[in-house]
Amino acid sequence: MDFLDIMRERKSCRSFDPEKKVSREELLKIIEAGRLSPSGCNSQPWKFIVVDSPEAKEKLCDAIVVGNGATGAPWRHQVPAFIILVEQQAVLKPMVVEHYHTTQRFAQGDIGAACMNMCHEAFSLGLSTCMIGMNDQSKMEEYFGIPHGCEVRLVLAIGHAAGEIPGNKIRKPLEEVCSFNYWK
Numbered sequence: 107m108d109f110l111d112i113m114r115e116r117k118s119c120r121s122f123d124p125e126k127k128v129s130r131e132e133l134l135k136i137i138e139a140g141r142l143s144p145s146g147c148n149s150q151p152w153k154f155i156v157v158d159s160p161e162a163k164e165k166l167c168d169a170i171v172v173g174n175g176a177t178g179a180p181w182r183h184q185v186p187a188f189i190i191l192v193e194q195q196a197v198l199k200p201m202v203v204e205h206y207h208t209t210q211r212f213a214q215g216d217i218g219a220a221c222m223n224m225c226h227e228a229f230s231l232g233l234s235t236c237m238i239g240m241n242d243q244s245k246m247e248e249y250f251g252i253p254h255g256c257e258v259r260l261v262l263a264i265g266h267a268a269g270e271i272p273g274n275k276i277r278k279p280l281e282e283v284c285s286f287n288y289w290k
């Protein structure tokens with residue numbers, strides 16, 4: 107399939123078939139797509155925690171509800187497997203840190219790129235995904251032993267879609283997001 111067709115066809119999934127499991131082999135292929143992703147100064151400032159046991163999934167479902175009861179995933183209990191993407195301290199070239207006064211300048215972008223590659227690998231395996239942005243950091247640390255200071259940036263829900271994923275690609279028009287040679 108042409109790469110742009112993959113981009114057009116992949117959609118975020120919010121209704122999973124809880125009976126159809128995701129194998130460890132599939133999960134490891136998805137992790138491999140993350141691991142092979144590019145990152146600033148090749149620092150790879152990430153850690154991927156696969157969550158596929160019933161006990162760990164129960165904890166994860168609790169950790170993606172925040173203090174006021176809000177969640178980006180009201181459908182979370184149907185999801186067969188998750189991957190938690192955690193930001194780690196990056197090691198950048200000294201001249202980069204000197205300029206930006208931080209080691210984490212590129213880390214969120216790096217994790218976004220890794221997550222997107224994981225979504226596309228999942229898609230190529232016939233699986234569906236949804237990124238989940240909101241989580242309760244202190245619960246993540248308590249339940250999964252994540253060191254304090256290592257922020258959970260995304261959780262990726264993975265499984266088989268329960269039927270056709272509804273909705274169209276809604277995107278800003280090209281002219282609004284793109285210009286040549288100067289800001290417009």
Ligand SMILES: Cc1cc2nc3c(=O)[nH]c(=O)nc-3n(C[C@H](O)[C@H](O)[C@H](O)COP(=O)(O)O)c2cc1C
Pocket residue numbers: 116117118119120177178179236237238239240275
């Ligand atoms: C950083 C980030 C966080 C997201 N968090 C959520 C979320 O919590 N819940 C959800 O249903 N979708 C979430 N999404 C999915 C977006 O809503 C979705 O990508 C967007 O609406 C475009 O739709 P598409 O992925 O089907 O093309 C998130 C996407 C990104 C990139």
